[in-house]
């Protein structure tokens with residue numbers, strides 16, 4: 001059940017992965033968090049309909065209340081965070097109380113942000129209900145709300161005390177959300193875990209059918225990877241956690257150009273292939289390892305080609321925070337499961353690799 005421990009000294013915490021864990025949430029909180037006076041569940045309306053009842057029952061005597069935040073990115077506004085903080089006081093949460101984030105990455109980010117500032121910080125339990133939440137946002141302590149000047153611009157680092165990934169919850173996830181999450185899984189495979197990559201190739205069909213066992217294996221492997229990166233570079237200032245941005249620089253540009261009609265995971269898949277082409281043209285990656293990625297992403301039902309020309313994409317990539325002095329810092333793969341390199345790549349080199 002314990003798939004990983006995020007080792008951060010006295011702030012270390014376990015990450016549990018398995019089917020049916022939501023029903024035993026109160027028990028797990030009682031076991032791993034000391035002197036809890038009560039818990040408030042933060043969730044979104046849709047997730048509440050599906051799992052709010054089960055979660056509430058599972059909290060047993062610890063239950064103090066439930067707060068609904070808006071669906072998706074609407075949860076991550078300054079106003080929504082303010083309302084959430086007000087609701088926490090309304091439920092009488094005290095300094096020994098716990099915020100339980102039950103939902104996708106957007107719920108996790110806003111509830112995490114609120115937990116980090118409520119009474120100067122209360123404990124947080126992440127219960128991610130999307131694949132992206134389980135393999136990425138639920139672990140690592142990044143919290144944020146958005147600002148008109150930029151996404152995730154206002155936030156904090158606030159590590160959870162416990163993360164519970166119940167893979168059975170993923171059975172209700174829309175297929176497109178599942179596929180988007182699998183793009184991030186493939187990313188982990190490329191940058192550090194060839195066994196995970198192979199597992200995706202072999203189990204693609206079962207994963208797309210939301211088979212609990214296949215998902216449990218994948219999520220457990222991913223949280224172990226994420227835990228390693230977080231331990232090595234908790235605050236993302238040593239250049240190690242930056243490796244997780246593989247596929248994200250061009251990906252973000254495509255996501256923005258499409259006005260988010262291309263989902264984050266779809267954009268990451270496109271970005272991975274583009275970064276691999278750059279790596280290939282610089283002699284860092286073999287053709288076979290580019291083709292293997294394209295084949296896997298296609299089996300997973302993910303796009304691999306940008307619908308936008310290089311002339312449209314490049315200006316947005318240059319605006320990305322990873323760009324400096326006319327070159328763009330890209331995470332470039334060196335093989336399946338081998339450590340990538342981070343390298344400043346010129347516009348000309350990108351044009352050379354991607355055409356245009």
Ligand SMILES: NC(=O)c1ccc[n+]([C@@H]2O[C@H](COP(=O)([O-])OP(=O)(O)OC[C@H]3O[C@@H](n4cnc5c(N)ncnc54)[C@H](O)[C@@H]3O)[C@@H](O)[C@H]2O)c1
Pocket residue numbers: 044046047050071072073076103104105106107109129130131132133136137138139140141142143144152169170171172173174177
């Ligand atoms: N903190 C981090 O480290 C980190 C990392 C990556 C992404 N993020 C953030 O995560 C957010 C995206 O998260 P997301 O992809 O989980 O999207 P999301 O939170 O918007 O959820 C997507 C949709 O899925 C629904 N949903 C959630 N669980 C479900 C389930 N089990 N069954 C059916 N439907 C379900 C939700 O109601 C929502 O409508 C972004 O805001 C992004 O910035 C944060």
Ligand SMILES: [Zn+2]
Pocket residue numbers: 184248264268
């Ligand atoms: Zn991502």
